[in-house]
Amino acid sequence: MLAPVKVSEVSSSDPKHIDVPHTRVAFAMVGDVTNPGVASGTPYFALQHAARQGWSVRGLRLSTDGRNWARRRLLWNLRQKLASGASGGYQYSDEFLDQLWKLDPPMPGEDIINMFQLYPRRIVERHDGRLFFFVDQTLKQMFETYGLGLPDKVMHDAIGRERDQYQKATTVFTQSSYAARSVVEDYGIAPEKVQAVVCGANLDPDVLDAWEAQDHPPHDPGPLRLVFVGKDWQRKGLDRLIAGMEVARSQGAEIDLRVIGVAREDVPKTLAQVSGIEWIGFVDKRRETGRFVDLLATCDVGCLLSRAEAGGMSLREFCRLGLVTLAPDVGGSPEYVTHGSGHLVKPDAGPETIGTILLGLATDKTLLDRQRKIAWSERIQASWDLPIRLIGRRLAE
Template sequence: MSIRVGFFSVNNYLDKTSFSGALYYMYQALAKQDVTITNLGTPQKPFLGLNIIKKVKKLLKNNIINTSKNLSDDDNYQDFITIVHKQLEKNNCDLIFAPIASKELSFLKSNLPIIFLSDATPELIKNSYQIYKNEKEYSLACETELMAISKAQTLIYTSQWAADSAVSNFNADPNKIKIVCLGANLDFTPPVSQIYEKLNSSKLRLLFIGGNWKRKGGDIVLETFNSLIRFGIDVELVIVGAIPTNAVNDSRIVTIPFLNKNKPSDYKKYVNLFRQSHFLISPTRADCSPLVFSEANAYGVPAITTNIGGIPDLIKEGINGYTLPLSASGDKYAQLILDIFNDQKTYKLLIESSRKEYETRLNWDVWAQQIHSIMAQSIDKVK
């Protein structure tokens, strides 16, 4: 069934670095289905000067540079919606797909069926991330969430954790809800032969990826590393996306503060880290549905993480990784990793089952097929 979809987001969904790349890969995956996409808003493909522009925008946001035109947040969204309304008038769409777009939806006026996708709710974000500056900001977020949920014909959540909150905290109709896991932000699926390369190395290689060192459990990662050293293990730790809060002076720890997936050289470096690593370690303190687990699984890398948020929907115990309680220490992580790594037969099976989870469940093609089916059902409901 061919479907005409309006892709709706204020974020730049043509940029791999925007919103962790999730919107970019959603867009690309949907485009491979029997779908005609209308770009709503003003998405732009990135170019070499993009990082400079982003830095300038950050300065503007922080009021370091004075500007003659000071728009409120609502003004910016209203400008965006004005553009979208004109685009919808000119283009025939069967429905609107709105991923991570509750604020945008609160401004939208349309009679088209709306599919709203999210990985959390303001209630979960408040409790887990603690990003709201005050109660007023949180209340406004709740209001926009309620409006988005009420406007949407279908609600897609990336985990049962998020779906349960939508029902209990925002009165979402359970019959409107679907749960669909996200994919891996990779441009291609690595050949199966690559997932076994890591077995040729006797050195234990751990990989940590995350922008927020504290929230992602960075200190526990270092505890785990030090515990393995005390156990006499030849180990290497690669840290990507963050800089440890405490100075680290150890040649066995490699820190890569930032990799831009829009740059071919950085992207190649990023995926090669998965090829070389035995475990992805992520003792995160708060998370929704981390995409990095799917990326690791594509390379047969199991994730060792915490049993919080939407993670239990992604990680199946002993299949594509393991989860530990939030209270687990670095010693606990080290012992679990060591027990698995020392049993090469068990570890090889874990590599294979991790890859299978990616192939059958945690890739964007599977995601897009499920979304296309949901879209077709949504259109049938209004006929």
């Protein structure tokens, strides 16, 4: 079994030394890597920080927008339906990937870091640069835990190509040891070819620099301030959080909740009618990064209670801003929180368990202050600078 790799281990003996790849590097994903709205912004911010560290780097623009893609998907699903009686999973087919990568093909000799689990076969067979992966989870993990309902044949074919491509890749970077274990144990890849690198917070570095330069007075006394970030409120466990909050309140806790990414009208009335919830709705991190940072940083506890999760990017954002965290004990999420300032919750934990944690944080100020100090002192560990440095060191070899 692979031992976890902490981003704190990235620092070299010379803190000013940064290993820079000696070749051109392209980041790839299904979607336009230069768009921070793709894949929660993870490829975009990885690319941005690589450029800041001096890499010769670009992002491939593999956008699936437009009518042609909808038409191709429809025709592919129709053929699958006629052939096997089932459809779905077009994005995992080699036909889809081959067409996609024609939009912005890699340059000769260019190294590629693919943040999707598959390359087109053509790229694997013909490209003369090194091929890397940087994935949040394997397809086997995704298919088993996310319940996508895809045809067995589609999943089997995709996992088979994924296994073959991991074998041929120079290095498989994963965004958690949870994912790294699957690459080794489920796909048979040699451990020395696999490197777990927990990703950083998807927040604009210039905005973070400005925020760091401000004075940060202690939070005013008052209700415990929770914040939730996410669009898929059910998978992300907003209902579980609200139920736990109500339990804690019934026992005397003063708690407020700020919800970002979900509007009041998007949830059932039983949740929408709970008092003490500030429904922020969607915040565009491309245009309102400063506002987004302020909305998080003025809270005490960042909350994510997913029923299924590869990692949970909001957890890295909470940690980067020095928040105590309430996190799901699923997938790679435990690796995304700061040790000593995070509370892990099992996916089957009920409102009483969640409420007990919140009650303790709301009523034991010594506990909250101690964990806030830990979170604040360790916040830089959730920066993208450190994982990009580690990846750059491997690419420079």
